[in-house]
Each structure stands twice: as structure tokens, then as C-alpha cells.
Amino acid sequence: MTQPAQDFILETQNLTKAFKGFTAVDDVNLKIQRGHIHALIGPNGAGKTTVFNLLTKFLQPTSGKILFNGDDITALEPAAIARKGVIRSFQISAVFPHLSVLENVRIALQRKEGNSFHFWRSEKILNRLNEQAVALLESVGLEGFANTTTVDLSYGRKRALEIATTLAVEPELMLLDEPTQGMGHEDVGLVSDLIKKVSKDRTILMVEHNLHVVSKLADQITVLQRGAILTEGDYATVSADPRVREAYMGTAADEVEQEKNEEVAS
Template identity: 70%
Template structure:
């Protein structure tokens, strides 16, 4: 795989906590433009792995390369400026602002003027049009002037997608984007992820196998911090080690996902 195809690569990425190995020598390659799903039973190390990528944790060993540059020892802000943005951790949704105001605030952050809250509101008008475009991208234009606290759960998650996109990510890290949703919301948010993936790369941690099988180009399976399988869904779902890893796991159903 040429370096132009690989946007993110980890080699031997390892994180130990006082003798407990949470992430164990993970080699991962994410191709530019793919939706790449990271799956595994609870406690497999998925969230820790995300925390390593976004620099909220330093690795014990191993390297992280983004667009051919070693970013292993960078600070979180440097990594974010490169275009690696994690959604649902920023949860940049202020409950008492409207959906539109939330997206405008995120656009402001992207401009580096996040702390200019004392500026007159008129200074935000140039951002208004872009904010409305982003709300339309996630089907929230009808909710633009609704206070976020009043939005249904699935719509709040859609708003989080819009605020993440406001930061112009090249690589979007989505952490359990459909967690806690009913069937209708899951379907809507899955479609939105597919839509917002145009022109960018997505790495997502997801439990719902129907979501993974319907939109992921590639899947990496973690178990006890180590990669046990990597490839397209059709191949990974037949892997005996993967099937065994998921047996007895109530929150994930590998069989029956179409």
C-alpha cells in the first residue's frame, strides 16, 4: 500500500497501565477516503486506542504516522490542527444555545476565535451561511432555531456531527456514533455518516454490526487490546477467532447482520 493511500498508520502501538496491557502492539492502516470501523467486545481497548490517536494518552511504545509524518509525540492541539478531529468527545453542543448557534460556535473555534464571546453577535453573521449548510448536511435545517436541550437524542448526535464537520476534519474519529439510539435514529445517523464521509476519511468505533456491515469499507477487530482480524466485513465476519470473541457478548450480534 503506497503512502498516498494510507492516511493514518500505527505500528506496534502499545499502552500499558501498571502492568495491564490495554492496547497491545496494534498495527493499523487507514486508507484515505475509507470508512474504517474498529470493533471488538467491551474492554477490547477501542477507546484507549482512540485516546492514543488524539493524544489524550501517551503510548508506552509504538508509533503513529499521519500523512507520512510521525505524530507520536505531538500534543493534542497540534494533532487536531492537522485535521484529526474526534466527535462525541468534543461534544461541543451547548445545551442552551440553538442548533445554529452551536454550529456557529464550532466554526468560530475553527477560525481560532473561540474565546471572543464578548464580540458583538453581528461579527458571527458571516458564519451564518456556512452554519446553515452544515445543518442541512445533517438534515437539521428545520431545527436551526431550536434550543439544543430540547432536541431528541438522535438529533443531538446529528448536531455533534455538524459541529465536528465545522472544524474541517480530514480524518473524523467517531466514537460509538449510534450508541443508545432507537432503530429509526440509528438508520438516520448511519445515512448521515455515509453522506458526510464524502471527501474525508472516517475511523469509527461502533458496536452495532448492522451499521458496520452497511457502511464500513474495512474493519479491524480488537480483542484484549490486540488485533485479531482486519479486512472487509464479509471476510472478518467469517473469521473463527472473531466469532468466538463475540460469543456470549450480549451487545453485539455478528450473525444476522446484513
């Protein structure tokens, strides 16, 4: 069976990160296909967040290469990577807590205006971005909170705001670090619907612990264990792999299966 030539938006070649006496990421060759939702899963300490930090250069790789759209971006600064269109989120919701919800989104829109160093002009010139910012807030259902101080939002809404802010910079590739972590049932549904919605026309790489979310969203899954890739494939392939079951999924995967069976039965 010959595969058609695949279009990879992001590729890592032998990506390795060694801390003193400990290899957190070990020779990882990751290939993210354009348009996919790609999930990175694995037990705690498998190196998922470290991979994220390497891809966005918040950490320096010890060796290996990172290619974005075929270009080597291994040497770039974090902010330069962001300007290329690779935008990340963080495990703990990344918002600007004491700015208003509208201002949060506007900060992201502002950069392309080219006036971000203008300290002698009034911030009122930013008001021309308001319409665009409100439209982005509407897309995540936050239009009613535009003037709220962000710190007062619920956790789920903060994550929604974070996604709106990320969308504002029109990323080609979104990296989401545990987008549903620490959320109640309702918020998990809300955010995973949102991810599905924004995944049109772009590529998403996400670290996620919640296997319900992964089984629902991911086109492709990479399982990490002790810093190395254990296996890759779609949910059915990965969840059927006995090594994965042993290493990580175990009961959690069974539960999903069970639930699916129950859904079918009822």
C-alpha cells in the same frame, strides 16, 4: 498478486498503552486507507475507545508512533491534532447543551476566523458565519432547529448536530466513537445514512457495536481483542473468521447473516 502502493492517511506503529499492571492497547499497527470507512470492533474492554484516546492524544501512549499523512504526530497536544484535521466524536454525544444549535456549529467555524481571543468585540461579528452554519445544519437535516437550545434536541438529532459541528472544521479524518450507541431503530438508520453521506471526500474511523451498521458501511474492519489486533479485512472476511465468531460476533453475526438471507429470500 501485487497490490498498488496504498495511500494511508493514518498509521500506528507498535502503539501500546499500559496502565498499572494492565496493557489496554498492545502493539497495535493500524493502517487506515484514505477514503475508507474503517470500523474498529471488538468485545467490551477490547481497547477500542483507548485507541481513540491515544490517536487524539487524550491519553499518552506508553510507546509506539502515530503517523498522520506520513508525519509523526505522536508528540502533539490534543488541540493541535484537531487543527491538523483529525476530529473525534465521543461516546456520549458531544454537544454544547446550553448553546443554541446554530451556535454549536458556529463555534467550530469560528476558530479559523482568528478572532477567538477578541474579548473586546461584539459577538455580532460572528453573524457572518450564520449562512455557512445553516448550510451545514441543512446537510444533516437540522435547519429547522437552528434556534433551539441544544439540550432540548432528541438524542439522534444531537448526534446529527455533532456530525454537522465536526464537518464544520473540514476534517480530513473523522473519528466516530460508537455513533449509533443507545439509539432507537429509526435514529440508527438516520445516522448511518448520514455517515455514508459525509464519508465522500474524507476518511472515517469508527468504533461501532451495531454490526448491521458495520456490515452496511465499513470498507475495512479491524477486530480488537484484549488490546491487540485479532484480524483485519472486509466484512465477509472478518465475519467468516472462526476466531472472530468465537471471540465476539457469535450470535450477532449469525443474526445479520440470517436477516440478509431473509431479505434475499423475500
